[in-house]
Amino acid sequence: MGRLRLAQLRDAFWLVPMLLGIAGIALAQILVAVDRKVGSAGSGGEGALLYQVGVSGGRDILGAIGGSMLAVAATSFSITISVLATASSTYGPRLVRNFMNDRGNQFVLGMFGATFLYSLMVLRAIRGGSEVGEEFVPDIAINVAVLLAIIDVIVLVYFINHIARSIQVSTLSARVRSELDAVVRTQYPESEPEESCPAPAPDGGSAVDSRTSGFVIGIDEDGLLDEAEKSDCLIVLRVRPGDHVIDGDRLATLHGTDDRQSVSADVCRHVHLGETRTPYQDIQFAVQQLTEMAVRALSPGTNDPYTAHNALNELAASLVPLARRRAPQLGRRGDDGTLRLVVTRLPLTELIDDVFGAVRTYAIGHPIAMTAAILLARRLGVAAVEPDVRAAVLSHLELIYDALDRVDDQVDAQFCRGEIDEARTAIAAA
Structure with a gap:
């Protein structure tokens, strides 16, 4: 779970500016100390890069640099806020975090702030x-x-280019897809962990209830496995990342332990709750971000089916590799080979329901987006190795086929029906 905390800290908007600000203050103190030690080093002053300007000139230069950097930082921050407002209204508020944790934005604001603090520290000397x-x-x-x-002038030019690129649909959707790829790799790896095993969850057991409310943002499965081994018991998780729990909701059940109170406290400690969902372990949240991009693009106020087409293609890039993998085994054995932990994973069929349920509702009258959705279904069905995944895809294709009867433009509807027929044939052949 240390990786989760480190990822949250790394994405904090204030971290990079704070570190650069501290670095600016430290650099100022070091160089002032060096100046005191060398005395009048560089007194020749004819160089283009190292010259002497005297007391008045030094104060003027540092005051101009510090004042201008603070003004530029304020302007850059205003531009960032404007971009955040645009992204929130256009693509959805859940995508704002992608701008907040953008390394480029953090570095630019940090550089301007660090230069201001550096100039201030040198000026006072x-x-x-x-x-x-x-x-x-x-x-x-x-x-x-x-x-x-x-x-900083170079950084300002970079910032203008970077902020213009970051608001583009292709850049934003690719960034969200990279987060989805990361959670697929960690939660649904191609190779099962060595300690994994089949695990039918037993009935009964002692309930472990939540002591706070919030979203499950991460579960330290390795820590829970260690706790189960030390306590010689079986822990069966009843929640997964993305679930919302309130005080008193069941987090897990314990089997084979007499020290229920101590183990329950350990379970609560390894199930991390937060105020908002994050994509680090929550695959449903990562999928919903791209789905929301597609849905919002199809709203009457936006009416941009090409953005929806792009978002659905990005979903295919991440979900198709997942469809090629077997359903993960949910049991975890201890060093002695005994079943110690039963984890939870969101089945791919639920993700398929989330995506196609929204698409069928909002994209039915947009042939460009609907064609991309049918292509996504075809790719998933052809790649699927689990029968339930293939069945879910075919079921949604059937629902879309029936829903096309309600489309006003039957020419486009007939084209989509042809695409669905081809998708069914390809899935059956696979």
Whole structure:
């Protein structure tokens, strides 16, 4: 579960700017100390990169750099907020986090803030002759401030290009798909873990109830397996990432332990709850983000079936490899070979229901999007190795076929029926 916490910390919007700000302050203190040590190093002053400007000139340069960087940072932040508002209204509020944890945005704002703090720290070190103490101008630190200002101009150009690219549908959908690919790799790996085994969940057992409310954002299965081994018991999970629980809801059941209170506390500690869903272990949330992009694009206010077409193709890129894999075994054995943990996984059939249920409702009158949905069904059905997955795909194709009777333009409806017939033939042949 340390990986989950590390991923959440890495995606925090404030982390990179804070680290760069601390680095800027530290660099200022170090260079000022170096300037004090070398005294009047670089006194020749004819170089283009290292020159002396005196007390007044140093203050003017640092004040100009610091003030301009703060203004640019405020402008960049305003642009980011504007993009967030646009993304929220166009693609859905759940996609805002993709902009908040964007490394490029974090780095840009962090650089501007770090340059401001660096200039401020160096400015306070300048001492004039009329002040108490000896006159001191940190020439090396001032030259580095000028260099940082030049770098920040390049960063500003990069930011404008980056923010323009990040709002594009293809970029956003590819980013969401990468998160879906990651959760597929971790939760549904091609090779089963060595300790995995078939596990019919036993009935009964002592209930472990939640002590707080929220969404299940992650489950530390390795930690639960260790706890089950130490307590010589079997833990059967009853929730999975993405589930919403309230205080008193059942999280798991325990079998074969007398120390129920201690083990229950350990189970609650390894089942992490949060205020919002995240895609780190919650595959349904990752799928819903792309589905929401498709659905919102088909709303009358947007009317952009090509965005829906793109989102459905991205879904195919992640779900088809998942359809080629066998359903995961849910049991986990301990070192002694005894069944110690039964986990939960969302079946692919439920994901198929989520996607095609929404598509059938909102895309039925959009042939461009509907064609992409039928192609997605065809790819899933051909790739499926589990009979229930193939049956679910064929069932949704049948529902779409029947729903086409309600379409006003029967020319497009007839074309879609032909696509469905071809998809059925391809699935049957596979």
